[in-house]
Amino acid sequence: MFSGAHVIIHSRDAEADRAFFRDVLHYPHVDAGHGWLIFKLPPAEIAVHPAEEPQHEFYFMCDDVEAAVAELTAKGVEFTHPVTDARWGRLTRFRLPGGGEVGMYEPRHERATEL
Incomplete structure (x- = not known):
C-alpha cells in the first residue's frame, strides 16, 4: 500500500539545516x-509509544555511537546530551544549525530495517 515515508523537521533556519544534511x-x-531539498534517508523504522500528549521524535540510528559522536564533533556538531545507556540502546542528542535537536542511538534491539 505505502511506498515510503516522508519525515518533516520543522526549523527556525531551514536553509542552515538543509545545508547540514547536504554538507555535513x-x-x-x-x-x-x-x-x-528533500533528502534520502537510510532505512527507517517506526515505533509507537504510549503518551498523555502525542508528540513525535526523530532519531538517527548508528552502529557505533561513540565513533559517530567523534566524527560529527570533528565536523563542528554540538552534542546537547552525553551518551547514556538505556535498556534499548546507547543514545545522545545533537543540535541542528536551525536550533532544533535530534536524537542518535546505537540500538541494542533487533532492527526492523533488516526485515
Missing part, C-alpha cells in the same frame, strides 16, 4: 524547486 551528513537529495 552528505545525504543524497533532490531539489523539489527553489532550493527546497
Whole structure:
C-alpha cells in the first residue's frame, strides 16, 4: 500500500539545516524547486509509544555511537546530551544549525530495517 515515508523537521533556519544534511551528513537529495531539498534517508523504522500528549521524535540510528559522536564533533556538531545507556540502546542528542535537536542511538534491539 505505502511506498515510503516522508519525515518533516520543522526549523527556525531551514536553509542552515538543509545545508547540514547536504554538507555535513552528505545525504543524497533532490531539489523539489527553489532550493527546497528533500533528502534520502537510510532505512527507517517506526515505533509507537504510549503518551498523555502525542508528540513525535526523530532519531538517527548508528552502529557505533561513540565513533559517530567523534566524527560529527570533528565536523563542528554540538552534542546537547552525553551518551547514556538505556535498556534499548546507547543514545545522545545533537543540535541542528536551525536550533532544533535530534536524537542518535546505537540500538541494542533487533532492527526492523533488516526485515
